[in-house]
Amino acid sequence: MSYEIAVDLHLHTSYSDGVLSPKDLVNLCYKNGLKHISVTDHDCTDGIQESIEIAKHIDGLEVIPGIELSSQNEMHILGYYIDFQDMRLQKILSEFKNDRVSRTQETISVLKKLGINIDWNVVKSFAGEGTVGRPHIAKAMISGGYVKSFEEAFDTYLGKDGLAYTGKVKMTPKEAIELIDSVGGVSALAHPTFCMQGDDEESIRIFDETLMELKLYGLKGLEVYYKNYSLEQVSMLKRLAEKNNLICTGGSDYHGNGAADEVLPGLVGPPVEDFLLLGN
Structure with missing residues (x-):
């Protein structure tokens, strides 16, 4: 990255499938120089309040209430600035x-x-x-x-093709986006290449059509800066985000489980100017 990484909008705690407690995750993010983070546990908001309380004692670190909702077609929808105490959501x-x-x-x-x-x-x-x-x-x-x-x-x-995999009931991407919107949040499509058939022009064209459909439902952002995405992938996704007037978001998707492709908080994220668009 040619800019200082100060933002990570994709992080998991032990309240979903991460390893670190909210306290340890927040402290790690601060240690690694981050200034704006979002705790986005899978289908769960239990770690948000604790993360916010810890950050109150750390000068210069903001915790944005977030979530990662699972939906059909292998799409995960991130939500930012959500009212995580909303009764219907809970x-x-x-x-x-x-x-x-x-x-x-x-x-x-x-x-x-x-x-x-x-x-x-x-x-x-x-x-x-x-x-x-x-x-x-x-x-x-x-x-x-x-x-x-x-x-x-x-x-x-x-995994999905594993011998013991059991499928789950998932909401549609439309339902996930509308749920986030209903609690005052801003939605973004997580790790978008997971939804793509490939990186050829036809696959990109089909994905572009998907983005246009998701935007009609209320999608506001696209996770352009993700984990170990190549410069070519970032460039392609940034072009699609700009074409569809979507905010470029990003984060490490940190779980702390020692996976081979794990990226520490502070090594990947969107420019601050893109992040600030989420709050406007």
Whole structure:
């Protein structure tokens, strides 16, 4: 990056599938020179208030209330400046949490049939106060010696094409965008290349049409600066964002799980001038 990284708008805590507590994550971000961050746990806002309270004691660090909503077609919709205490939002998120618990128990049953015996209580212990999910199953599998890494757990068993994958009920991208809008938030499409078939011109054209449709629903931003995106990918996405009048957002998608492609907070993010557009 040819500018100082002061913003990270894609971070996860132990309340969803991250490893660090809100306190440890906020302190890491401050240590790494960030000034504006957003805690965007998956379908969960439980870590936001704690993160905000910690940041109150740190001069020059702002925490923006955020969320990452899962939706159909492998689209994740980020929401910023949300009213995370809204009762309707919390009711919906509670339903998501209950569904995740049911799916986790189902996955454990499927794994048992495959000769992988992990205990529900062990999985829950890895989740701590957070919502139980696949990352915690992966930790239990590693602890039990069934796999050596998160990558192996997800590639072989827990990922979409894995032997023990159990699908979940997801809202449509339209519903996710409208939910964020209804609680005063600003929506952005996360890790957009995950939604693309490839990087050829035809795939880009099709994705551009998708962006135009999402914008009609109320989408305001596109995660242009992400993790380890190449300069070519950033350039392509920036061009699409400008064409569709979308704000260029970005972040590390930091989980703290030691994955091979993990990027620390402070190494990737949007320019401050792009970030400021979110609050306008």
